[in-house]
Amino acid sequence: RRGFDHSEIEPRWQGEWDDADVFHIPDDADDPTYVLGMFPYTSGELHMGHVRNYTITDAYARFRRMRGEHVLHPIGWDSFGLPAENAAIERDTNPRDWTLSCIETMREQMHAMGFGYDWDREIATCDPDYFRWNQWLFERLHEEGLVYREASEVNWCPSCETVLADEQVEGDEEVCWRCGTPVETRELDQWFWGITEYADELADDLEELDGWPDNVRQMQENWIGRQPGARLEFQVSDHGPVEVFTTRIDTIYGATFFALAPGHHIAQEVAERDDDVRRFVEEEADPEGDEPKGVKTDLTATNPATGEEIPVYVADFVLSDVGTGALMGVPGHDTRDHAFASEYGIDIVPVVAPSTDEVPDVSEAAFTDDGVLVNSDDYSGTESAVARDELTSDIESATDHVQYRLRDWGISRQRYWGTPIPVVHCEDCGPVMVPEEELPVELPEFVHTTGNPLDEATKWKRTTCPDCGGDAERETDTMDTFVDSAWYFLRFVSPDDEDAPFDVEQADDWMPVDQYVGGIEHAVMHLLYSRFVTKAIADMEMLDHREPFENLVTQGMVLADGEKMSKSKGNGVSPLAIVDEYGADTARLFTMQAARPERDFDWSETGVQSAYGFLQRLYETVEEFTESPPEGERDAIAEYVAREIDATIVSARESYEDLTFAEALRETRDLVGLLRQYRDYTDPHAETYERGLSVATRLLAPVTPHVAEEVWSTLGHDGFAAEASFPTPAGDASDADRERQLVENTREDVRNIVDVAGIEDPEQVTIVVAPEWKHRALDIAIESDAPNVIGELMQEDDIR
Ligand code: ANZ
Ligand code: ZN
Numbered sequence: 001r002r003g004f005d006h007s008e009i010e011p012r013w014q015g016e017w018d019d020a021d022v023f024h025i026p027d028d029a030d031d032p033t034y035v036l037g038m039f040p041y042t043s044g045e046l047h048m049g050h051v052r053n054y055t056i057t058d059a060y061a062r063f064r065r066m067r068g069e070h071v072l073h074p075i076g077w078d079s080f081g082l083p084a085e086n087a088a089i090e091r092d093t094n095p096r097d098w099t100l101s102c103i104e105t106m107r108e109q110m111h112a113m114g115f116g117y118d119w120d121r122e123i124a125t126c127d128p129d130y131f132r133w134n135q136w137l138f139e140r141l142h143e144e145g146l147v148y149r150e151a152s153e154v155n156w157c158p159s160c161e162t163v164l165a166d167e168q169v170e171g172d173e174e175v176c177w178r179c180g181t182p183v184e185t186r187e188l189d190q191w192f193w194g195i196t197e198y199a200d201e202l203a204d205d206l207e208e209l210d211g212w213p214d215n216v217r218q219m220q221e222n223w224i225g226r227q228p229g230a231r232l233e234f235q236v237s238d239h240g241p242v243e244v245f246t247t248r249i250d251t252i253y254g255a256t257f258f259a260l261a262p263g264h265h266i267a268q269e270v271a272e273r274d275d276d277v278r279r280f281v282e283e284e285a286d287p288e289g290d291e292p293k294g295v296k297t298d299l300t301a302t303n304p305a306t307g308e309e310i311p312v313y314v315a316d317f318v319l320s321d322v323g324t325g326a327l328m329g330v331p332g333h334d335t336r337d338h339a340f341a342s343e344y345g346i347d348i349v350p351v352v353a354p355s356t357d358e359v360p361d362v363s364e365a366a367f368t369d370d371g372v373l374v375n376s377d378d379y380s381g382t383e384s385a386v387a388r389d390e391l392t393s394d395i396e397s398a399t400d401h402v403q404y405r406l407r408d409w410g411i412s413r414q415r416y417w418g419t420p421i422p423v424v425h426c427e428d429c430g431p432v433m434v435p436e437e438e439l440p441v442e443l444p445e446f447v448h449t450t451g452n453p454l455d456e457a458t459k460w461k462r463t464t465c466p467d468c469g470g471d472a473e474r475e476t477d478t479m480d481t482f483v484d485s486a487w488y489f490l491r492f493v494s495p496d497d498e499d500a501p502f503d504v505e506q507a508d509d510w511m512p513v514d515q516y517v518g519g520i521e522h523a524v525m526h527l528l529y530s531r532f533v534t535k536a537i538a539d540m541e542m543l544d545h546r547e548p549f550e551n552l553v554t555q556g557m558v559l560a561d562g563e564k565m566s567k568s569k570g571n572g573v574s575p576l577a578i579v580d581e582y583g584a585d586t587a588r589l590f591t592m593q594a595a596r597p598e599r600d601f602d603w604s605e606t607g608v609q610s611a612y613g614f615l616q617r618l619y620e621t622v623e624e625f626t627e628s629p630p631e632g633e634r635d636a637i638a639e640y641v642a643r644e645i646d647a648t649i650v651s652a653r654e655s656y657e658d659l660t661f662a663e664a665l666r667e668t669r670d671l672v673g674l675l676r677q678y679r680d681y682t683d684p685h686a687e688t689y690e691r692g693l694s695v696a697t698r699l700l701a702p703v704t705p706h707v708a709e710e711v712w713s714t715l716g717h718d719g720f721a722a723e724a725s726f727p728t729p730a731g732d733a734s735d736a737d738r739e740r741q742l743v744e745n746t747r748e749d750v751r752n753i754v755d756v757a758g759i760e761d762p763e764q765v766t767i768v769v770a771p772e773w774k775h776r777a778l779d780i781a782i783e784s785d786a787p788n789v790i791g792e793l794m795q796e797d798d799i800r
Contacts, residue, residue: 031070033071034072036489037057038519047565049565058116059656062116066724080126096126123488128440130484135421162414164176191411231323234303239299248388255305259317260312271314293316293317317336351375351376352370355371371384415452418480420454422441422475425473590604594607615704631686697721701724
């Protein structure tokens with residue numbers, strides 16, 4: 001049996017692309033299309049998720065290149081992180097060697113997939129030439145006042161005497177992953193990046209990101225959690241003014257209790273003299289519990305609107321790190337406050353009503369909507385929104401305040417395999433930045449230890465203070481690996497730049513990323529940090545753009561029997577095994593035709609085989625054509641086929657533009673089916689037939705590049721299919737005219753069928769068409785509003 005041998009053609013074409021530098025983009029290229037897949041974490045092997053992610057970007061990049069654009073399509077390695085430390089310990093090696101070997105394997109695997117990257121721009125975040133710019137960024141942000149140090153809680157294992165990453169705390173019991181000891185929390189000084197400075201802009205600019213999926217924008221908005229409201233003070237007995245934050249100052253006449261977080265300093269003070277409060281604070285408080293719980297103190301607070309004394313509680317639903325850690329409780333209008341008041345017998349008073357003569361019954365449930373104020377002195381009758389403005393200006397201590405859920409970004413990690421924080425600690429000067437000319441601060445040698453290997457690198461730690469020259473110690477924390485990925489897309493612009501993180505002018509020209517593709521799991525942190533860092537860099541006047549990613553696609557999962565494919569579940573299909581058996585093109589074609597990028601789909605062996613079969617058929621069809629070219633007439637059928645070729649081009653091109661590859665591929669398969677049918681039915685018109693094959697080849701080239709090259713050269717073309725131009729309709733009319741023409745022509749086709757057959761009463765007739773032609777005939781019938789023809793066809797078979 002004839003056919004192509006994927007194990008021969010794939011490496012051959014990969015070699016030819018490399019030799020010809022097909023995917024290289026020169027630095028002086030003018031405003032290229034920037035296509036980027038979220039760079040992989042160096043886990044050691046490509047998995048199906050990678051194959052899908054990078055086939056999407058590769059197909060899109062190849063498509064844009066065939067449209068005649070310069071394309072920047074780079075790749076790199078997200079190569080710092082805890083898993084490498086664990087792997088190194090397991091395998092008795094060190095994280096660097098382990099990581100470098102992972103990179104080598106994954107690079108080979110990507111190459112074997114035929115991904116067209118500009119390998120000259122490859123970067124690895126664990127490379128000192130890369131991470132020195134993380135350190136540079138840290139220091140520049142520090143200069144801008146966006147970096148600070150503050151005590152913060154970390155996980156601590158008392159038995160290993162070490163800090164644990166969140167991933168190292170296991171189970172609901174929260175025990176140490178190594179020794180099973182219950183984990184405690186400890187306060188340690190940590191470095192923070194001031195992302196909250198940009199909270200408003202990060203929220204506002206989401207609106208302009210219309211090339212992003214709505215759900216991702218929604219997730220970011222929720223994460224930022226902007227809440228406009230007010231801050232105001234209540235006088236608390238023995239303690240004086242205590243500030244609260246509220247979004248509903250219009251409900252202040254209904255504030256019948258006051259509540260403090262267990263961590264609030266007043267709660268702590270009361271706990272020292274009151275056993276009930278102490279027990280609650282130390283033992284009973286459960287912020288995650290379903291029911292709000294609390295304990296009454298002997299303090300009272302004065303409601304500044306009513307002048308009434310209300311009880312002060314310590315309650316676990318009040319969070320220490322939200323607002324001021326204290327709140328005014330309004331059970332009539334807030335659901336949690338209602339539950340709390342019902343439990344502890346606190347007054348529940350309605351102060352907002354749907355309308356003036358419709359006071360709500362709040363005994364069973366809170367009325368949480370805005371409305372008109374009632375039971376609120378002079379404010380009664382005023383609408384909620386207006387009352388909020390009036391009360392905020394009338395109550396002396398009240399001021400407008402916008403609160404955010406977003407916290408500053410804690411970037412300190414007590415781990416080895418990351419970017420050393422470029423700081424030394426001097427007894428006299430405190431923390432001092434390492435001078436820029438001494439960057440990078442590199443990592444010391446790795447040692448196997450329970451804690452942070454950097455703490456044990458005594459020689460490495462010892463240094464002198466850049467300010468006073470006295471003895472000093474290096475900072476032993478490393479940076480969160482999200483720092484690495486928060487700006488890597490800028491480094492691809494000028495990956496070898498030794499004087500700057502990126503070439504400023506080139507970045508202005510090449511950024512933003514036109515099409516970014518990656519997993520939905522990065523919807524919040526990675527994408528938000530990248531947006532923040534981009535804005536901060538723009539404010540350093542190093543970049544003209546304030547958003548890094550213009551268009552975003554979050555690709556769905558590859559499932560096995562409805563479950564996520566994963567190593568731990570043991571249900572994974574190795575991409576390498578598929579490449580071995582069927583070739584990279586088959587793996588690429590199957591994943592791309594299975595579903596739209598954002599959808600999940602199930603791996604299917606029959607789907608893989610069908611993709612393989614299709615490619616083999618295409619190859620055979622082309623071989624047959626070149627061996628015995630047809631000699632038929634340019635008759636009505638040839639005209640029809642020519643129109644179908646054009647129609648396929650138009651819709652496939654649109655699908656590629658929208659990244660709905662499955663549709664483009666379905667159209668292309670149909671076209672190939674049509675061509676084969678044409679050949680089986682009659683002696684085809686050679687030019688039309690050849691054009692059909694050449695068009696199908698180029699429509700497939702972005703997805704199945706190796707087979708496309710093979711077929712392209714068999715058809716006698718010089719040069720690469722990868723560099724051929726994406727087909728355009730044969731007619732010279734504009735696209736819109738062309739499409740209108742297509743519809744007209746199909747109408748004509750139906751009229752002809754009916755005329756030629758001499759049909760008087762179409763309902764009496766069954767049009768018999770060969771199976772492959774059926775849905776085409778149906779298309780024609782639909783386009784032509786010929787219901788009887790459709791009816792006949794529908795009855796004929798369960799078409800579609
Ligand atoms: C009075 C009030 C009346 C509130 C009302 C709401 C509704 P949400 O609820 O998500 O919009 N709050 C303030 N500080 C808090 C803290 N440290 N821990 C927990 N909750 C706190 O968030 C805003 C509301 O959360 C604030 O507005 C406050 O309750 C509560 F009918 O004040 B409100
Ligand atoms: Zn000093």
